[in-house]
Every structure is written in structure tokens, then in C-alpha cells.
Amino acid sequence: MSESHTNDEEAPRIREMTIDDLPEVFHIGEELFTAEYSQSLYRTWDEYEITTLYNSDSELCIVAEQERRILGFALGTTVKKQHSPWKYGYLVWLGVRREIQKLQVGERLFRELKRRFKEQGVRMIIIDTSANNKPAIRFFEKHGFGNMQEHVYMTLNLSRRQKKKTVKKP
Numbered sequence: 784m785s786e787s788h789t790n791d792e793e794a795p796r797i798r799e800m801t802i803d804d805l806p807e808v809f810h811i812g813e814e815l816f817t818a819e820y821s822q823s824l825y826r827t828w829d830e831y832e833i834t835t836l837y838n839s840d841s842e843l844c845i846v847a848e849q850e851r852r853i854l855g856f857a858l859g860t861t862v863k864k865q866h867s868p869w870k871y872g873y874l875v876w877l878g879v880r881r882e883i884q885k886l887q888v889g890e891r892l893f894r895e896l897k898r899r900f901k902e903q904g905v906r907m908i909i910i911d912t913s914a915n916n917k918p919a920i921r922f923f924e925k926h927g928f929g930n931m932q933e934h935v936y937m938t939l940n941l942s943r944r945q946k947k948k949t950v951k952k953p
């Protein structure tokens with residue numbers, strides 16, 4: 784009998800996220816976007832992130848699915864800046880389950896989101912991530928992103944007593 788090497792696994796399918804996907808997407812995000820990932824409070828993964836984007840831009844919220852299991856997701860939105868004729872596509876969250884990263888799921892998601900952005904008249908895509916997220920930076924550079932700009936975050940702790948500065952009279 785000759786051995787055949789057929790692969791019964793379906794290829795990942797990219798489709799729009801539905802309301803039933805929200806819990807699974809949320810839990811995948813919880814594993815990826817931990818407190819260590821989001822050191823600044825500016826970007827934290829919580830249930831509002833998904834529901835807000837799903838409510839405002841459901842066609843820009845997509846998932847990769849294989850055998851009824853979600854492998855990853857991309858959540859985006861569009862932005863119009865004042866005084867600019869351009870429409871921007873903001874890829875807010877892109878995540879692939881840790882155990883199947885580097886198998887082109889991220890690429891498939893990104894390509895589909897890019898197609899959807901173009902369809903909506905987007906001229907430029909924006910992403911942001913922390914400066915030490917080398918895998919993501921490499922991923923985005925591979926897909927043509929450039930013009931990297933650094934951003935500074937500062938904090939002021941209001942619970943600490945501030946020392947009063949006294950001005951000496953001359």
C-alpha cells in the first residue's frame with residue numbers, strides 16, 4: 784500500500800469576528816497583552832477594547848479560525864485627522880496564540896485587514912507597540928512599515944506628598 788501524505792487539517796480561514804467570538808478573542812488577548820506587555824496604562828487589554836471596536840468598526844475586526852478554534856485576531860479602526868484629506872487605518876490589536884506564532888497567521892490577518900482598509904479609502908496604516916517588542920517590530924517592518932517614531936510617557940504620582948518650595952525673600 785502506498786503511503787499518502789494528505790493533510791486533513793483545514794487551512795486557517797480569515798473571517799469577520801462575530802459576537803460569539805468575543806470571549807475567546809478576549810482570553811487570547813489576555814494571554815498576549817499582559818501587564819508586562821502594556822507597561823503604560825495607555826494601552827491595556829480589557830473587554831472594552833473589543834466591544835468598543837466591534838461596535839464602531841465590526842468589518843475591521845477579523846479572526847483567523849481553524850477547525851472552529853480561533854488562532855488569532857486583528858482589530859482595527861479608521862481615523863480622520865483634522866485638516867488632513869487622508870483617512871488613516873489604525874491597527875489597534877493584532878494577536879496570534881503563542882503556540883502557533885511564526886506560522887503566517889499574523890500575515891494572513893494583516894493582509895485581509897489591509898484589503899479592508901483599502902476598500903474603505905485608507906491611505907496610510909498606523910500601528911503602535913512598545914519599543915522592546917522586537918517580534919512585532921520585525922513583523923511590521925517585514926510588511927513595509929517604516930518611519931518609526933519614539934514616544935515618551937511620563938507619570939506624576941499624586942499620592943506622594945510634594946515638598947513645598949519656599950521662595951526666600953531677598
Ligand SMILES: CC(C)(COP(=O)(O)OP(=O)(O)OC[C@H]1O[C@@H](n2cnc3c(N)ncnc32)[C@H](O)[C@@H]1OP(=O)(O)O)[C@@H](O)C(=O)NCCC(=O)NCCS
Nearest residue numbers: 876877878879884885886887888889890918919921922925
Ligand atoms: C506580532 C504577531 C502578531 C506576529 O504573528 P505571527 O503569526 O507570529 O507572524 P507571521 O508568522 O505571519 O510572520 C512571521 C514574521 O513576524 C516576525 N516575527 C514573529 N515572531 C517573531 C519572533 N518571535 N522573533 C522575531 N521575529 C518574529 C518576523 O518578521 C517573522 O518573519 P521572519 O521569520 O521571516 O523574519 C505575533 O507575534 C503576536 O501575536 N505577538 C504578540 C502580540 C503583539 O505584539 N502584537 C502586535 C502589536 S498589537
